[in-house]
Amino acid sequence: MVWVVVAAAGLMVALSVAFWQKIVTWANQHIAAWLEQYFGEDVREAFLLILAGGDRLMIAFQRALETLQARLVKARIVFRQLLGGREHERVVQAELQQPDGEIVKVEAAEVVPWHELPDDVREKFIRRQTSTVELELKMRQ
Numbered sequence: 001m002v003w004v005v006v007a008a009a010g011l012m013v014a015l016s017v018a019f020w021q022k023i024v025t026w027a028n029q030h031i032a033a034w035l036e037q038y039f040g041e042d043v044r045e046a047f048l049l050i051l052a053g054g055d056r057l058m059i060a061f062q063r064a065l066e067t068l069q070a071r072l073v074k075a076r077i078v079f080r081q082l083l084g085g086r087e088h089e090r091v092v093q094a095e096l097q098q099p100d101g102e103i104v105k106v107e108a109a110e111v112v113p114w115h116e117l118p119d120d121v122r123e124k125f126i127r128r129q130t131s132t133v134e135l136e137l138k139m140r141q
Contacts, residue, residue, distance in 0.1 A: 017065070020058050027051055071096045073103060079121045079133045087111055088125075 016023065028051065036044035073095040080089045091109040098104055114122065124133045 017058070017062060020055075020062070024051060024055055068096075071098075073097050075136075077135045079117060079125075079135075081125060081131045082111070088114060088117055090117075 028048070032044050032047055032051075035047050075092070075094040078091040078093060080091065081087075082089055088111065089109050090112050091107060094106045096104050096106060117125075121133045121135075124130065
């Protein structure tokens, strides 16, 4: 269930990033005009200030995402069983290329409950009696 919420949130963020300029244009043309008509010029101006602040944040996020995508060489998620299968760990492993060309390996791990593991990962743990499951993340070409 948690994965459904995370996936939906991720989809919303991805769509917002992809269509940000259209969202800003639409909000500027329609919502700002509606606010001015029903609540006055001050509310419209406050909305436009909030919209401009949100735009600055989104552009910074887009630039950071572009930098990460340009530097990301390889990424994968590894699920591990710990303590004889009583705990499970999600590990994100990535290789990033530094501006000087050096490849740096980065790893982040967290313990996750059994019910928060993806269905296919739980199935692989059960069927294969393995202690690790690896998922390779696709890189955009």
